[in-house]
Amino acid sequence: MLYLSNNMKPLFVFLLFCHVASTVKHSLKYVLTATSGVPNFPEFVAAVMVDEVQVGYCDNNMKTAEPKQDWMRDLMNGDPKHLQWYSLQCIVTQHSFRAYIDGLKQRLNQTGAAHILQRMSGCEWDDETGEVTGFNQYGYDGEDFITLDLQTLTWTAPKQQAFTTKLRWDADKDRLEDNKHNLINICPNFLKKYVHYGRIFLQRTDLPSVSLLQKTPSSPVSCHATGFYPDRAMMFWRKDGEEVHEDVDHGEILPNHDGSFQMSVDLSLSSVSPEEWRRYDCVFHLSGWKDDIVTKLDQAVIRTNRVPEFPAGLVVGVVVGLLVLLVICITGLFIWRRNNNGFLPVNRRQ
Template identity: 45%
Template sequence: MYGCSWDEETGDVDGFDEHGYDGEDFLSLDLKNLRYITSMPQAFITQVNWNNNKALLEQKKQYRTQICIDWLKKYLQYGKSTVERKVSPQVSLLQKSPSSPVMCHATGFYPKEVTISWQKNKQDHDEDVDLGKLITNEDGTFQVMSTLSVEPEEWKKNVYECVVEHKSRTIRSILTEDKIRTNYDSTTSLPIGIIVGVVAAVLLLIVTGVAGYKVYQKKKGFKPVNASDDGSNSSAHSDPKV
């Protein structure tokens, strides 16, 4: 195994050339003293031969202090836009319904290292908190969610904050009703009392309608007896006069 290192701030360079055998260190290059060193007796012959080859040692030094460093700088420059890329997270407070847990959602950040925590009245709050898994977005950024499971009455009478710490910046979101994003629409939800009242009224109308229809049917089927019919019938059954 061989390679090099470069300190961008100080400009110091270093290199290494290490050899192993049967899972153990065999020979390694001491670049400062330009010689190979070993602690294994089996490597003594190879050590002497390599140390006597001055041209080989100079070649090793030149590669690790010049050629390798030049390539290292080029690779760092090529990958600088990715290595040093910083994208701030977008933080939202989400809730499914007024009684549901509150979720602190951070998304679109890069790199992936991020910390999400909750504070209650400026003090760290770890109870009733569930941290979700880190998810990769399609554009290569990341998202994660932390859920706070406390009753609305609790966070309304205290100051709860979601704190998102990222390499780009730190974002603090105070939990208030006006900052919560939700799909819940209060205008489409009726109180249970109104719903029960409407159902009862509909049932009452149905019962009244059925009763009225039956009364109407009875009246329609009743036929009164005519007076003439009564007279004819009585004369027909009266005894003849003698």
């Protein structure tokens, strides 16, 4: 979460993605990840996401938080105390979260194995209605552990192992009020500031490049779109202008390293004859953009990794041609060597 009570210092956190449900909603999300016994991975990682774009990062090997977008660097340069605050929280949180994971391991009698504790928190703001929602939840070893219910201002423990933590945290009324204030008031103020400062980047529209991919002739054909922004998009296959649902596998929307997104939808053609391929096309639709990107199913444009198959006659012809060329080269080499050993050309003999 973003802030805590006096006995628990503010946390700077967040990691990866969730999807915005509306075109007018903005989100500020944090994740904190602490690891134990995980080789070749930092013991602490923190990141900040604004509208699903990573804008900040730190880990236990860094002395200061690092802005990840140019507009966020500009904001931090104009307000150095903002960066200092995040850097301080990064350092302070490492120690508190280290204590969390050590305490859990001890209470659950866990030793020696790899364990991961995560905390996801933040807020969403609808810039049309003004509605604000906050969230704060923990996960342990890939499963939900404990979640804050802002309506009842109590903690919910889906796992029996978290019940002791729930009772202790429910009893800390000051911390609960701090959680509510920070998620409903402070977090949205930060979010509005970031959205205003990064509006050119965050409110842009980027269309994707769309390709048809296939691993083998018997594999499904994947319609793959990459480089689009924002992530409010959909993609589907059609036959004769009607959306196809059978033999179709929709992939998730995933982030690219540059802040854009990618997605794919696969179509199995095992029951489709080659003559019917022309009846299919792939449609990509980006929310807020009037024109869809339509890609016809065409064998000629499918990209594949498979090795091309050549006709047997062509292969035999190539081999024979290479053998003839080899004989000519050897004969020429033999004549050249004789001439260089004292033999003269025929027309020069006496």
